[in-house]
Amino acid sequence: MKFKNIFNNTSKMNTEDTSQEQELNAAPLENNSNETPVTEAEIPAAETLSVEEQLQEQLAAEKDKHIRLFAEFENYKKRTSKERIELFKTANQEVLQALLPVMDDFDRALVQISKSEDELMLKGVELIFNKLKDTLASKGLEEVEIKAGDTFNADFAEAITQIPAPTPKLKGKIVDVLEKGYKLGDKIIRFPKVVIGQ
Numbered sequence: 001m002k003f004k005n006i007f008n009n010t011s012k013m014n015t016e017d018t019s020q021e022q023e024l025n026a027a028p029l030e031n032n033s034n035e036t037p038v039t040e041a042e043i044p045a046a047e048t049l050s051v052e053e054q055l056q057e058q059l060a061a062e063k064d065k066h067i068r069l070f071a072e073f074e075n076y077k078k079r080t081s082k083e084r085i086e087l088f089k090t091a092n093q094e095v096l097q098a099l100l101p102v103m104d105d106f107d108r109a110l111v112q113i114s115k116s117e118d119e120l121m122l123k124g125v126e127l128i129f130n131k132l133k134d135t136l137a138s139k140g141l142e143e144v145e146i147k148a149g150d151t152f153n154a155d156f157a158e159a160i161t162q163i164p165a166p167t168p169k170l171k172g173k174i175v176d177v178l179e180k181g182y183k184l185g186d187k188i189i190r191f192p193k194v195v196i197g198q
Helices: 002-026 041-087 093-115 119-138
Strands: 139-141 158-163 174-179 182-184 187-190 193-197
Touching: 093 119, 093 158, 093 182, 119 139
Parallel strands: 158 193
Antiparallel strands: 139 182, 174 193, 182 187
16 A cells, blocks of 8 residues: 555656656746757757867877878888897907907018018018908908008007107108008008108
8 A cells, every 4th residue: 555655646747747858848048048059959950060170179189199290210220220230230349459460460470470581471471461361251240441651540540659740741641550450341440550751
């Protein structure tokens, strides 16, 4: 019995609510008589347009981000490729630098042996020296071409000392090369040591 009363009360409430809604809908809107009526179709169109614009802006931002990331990745690939090639070119640098004093010793030995009368020894040492030079050249080692009389350039030579120039033509120029310089590819791995005329 109690349950029936509850259901009866809710049904009465529902009928009262719907009758009040009908009265409100039927009453004319006196306050909005001066304003132009807004249709339901216009509101969603404006909202759709703004949502569409927002989506377009988001899409443009994501495209821009994608393009930037792609360009950054391409630059990264180029940079690492260049570094890898450079590393490959200079991988032997430490070994070649360790052999440079041996080359200097051969140069000094050839000078001393050429002063003696033993031509067979001179030819033998020259053959060994040339074989070593050719092997190192095949690995990319080159001598820095510099000689007495050349204009001094700090980018390609290291000045050890300055002496009074023997002739006016040698002022500011290289008077003597004390130690040969070498480069590996385009990179100088040991600068030639020179004496400059004042």
